[in-house]
Amino acid sequence: MDEYQKALISGGDAPGATSFTINGYPGQLETVCVDGTIDMYTLPVEREKVYHLRIINAVMEEEMLFAIAGHNFTVVGLDGAYLTPVPSNYIMITPGQTMDILLTTNQNSSKAYYIGAKDFLDTTLSRARNMTTRAILRYPDYTGTEDPVDLGDLLPVDSKNASYAKAFTDRVRISGLTGNAVPTDSDINKNFTITISVNTLPCPYADNNCSGPPYNANWTGVHAASLNNQRFVTQNVSILQAYRWYVPTYRRVRSI
Numbered sequence: 001m002d003e004y005q006k007a008l009i010s011g012g013d014a015p016g017a018t019s020f021t022i023n024g025y026p027g028q029l030e031t032v033c034v035d036g037t038i039d040m041y042t043l044p045v046e047r048e049k050v051y052h053l054r055i056i057n058a059v060m061e062e063e064m065l066f067a068i069a070g071h072n073f074t075v076v077g078l079d080g081a082y083l084t085p086v087p088s089n090y091i092m093i094t095p096g097q098t099m100d101i102l103l104t105t106n107q108n109s110s111k112a113y114y115i116g117a118k119d120f121l122d123t124t125l126s127r128a129r130n131m132t133t134r135a136i137l138r139y140p141d142y143t144g145t146e147d148p149v150d151l152g153d154l155l156p157v158d159s160k161n162a163s164y165a166k167a168f169t170d171r172v173r174i175s176g177l178t179g180n181a182v183p184t185d186s187d188i189n190k191n192f193t194i195t196i197s198v199n200t201l202p203c204p205y206a207d208n209n210c211s212g213p214p215y216n217a218n219w220t221g222v223h224a225a226s227l228n229n230q231r232f233v234t235q236n237v238s239i240l241q242a243y244r245w246y247v248p249t250y251r252r253v254r255s256i
Helices: 002-010 162-175 239-244
Strands: 042-044 050-056 063-068 073-078 081-088 090-093 098-104 112-120 132-138 196-202 221-227 230-232 253-255
Touching (some): 081 162, 090 098, 112 162
Antiparallel strands (some): 050 098, 063 090, 073 081, 196 221
């Protein structure tokens, strides 16, 4: 968190993750402990059961792709709300999002299967890390004499491969609608265009020592998010209180 606080103060990018975890375990085949083992979470299961898994993306700044080797599952919930069931063999989950899936354990009882998660980068400015963190789905008769079944191509090799994310979100978007019907033009009363942007503002410090993109040739800059080119100015009173008592001083936005 210290690094993120520094980034907020300086107006620059937060440092990228150096590894990911599943339930607190790094689980990367490239990272071996001092004793030669790999610190990896294990999920024991019984055969011919249906497990309800709640997947939470606790990564601060990355969408994540998640899959279980040899298994399909059904997505039934999104952020605490029911969803028309979406069959899939992987999911794409955004920061802070929760997703409920039903997993049927119908594979070989003497084997184990890798669970995998890796980041999806949706911008050309980010550096692709192409790291996959793993856990193990272990059936009761697995002895550990052979490696778990690998993920294969369930997750993309390239973290910037957008086809996986698009295919999954398209399925969720359609299935989430009532009756699986796509709305027609006659169902739409108004159209809105909302633009979410990351902009650059001038460094607010007299020493001109910010770490964001340059504001101009002579001044450093800071990152600033905007909605339709309007930026909310953080105040020292409650937003709801300002609306309740109609305090105009605090009901304002700033143009970018």
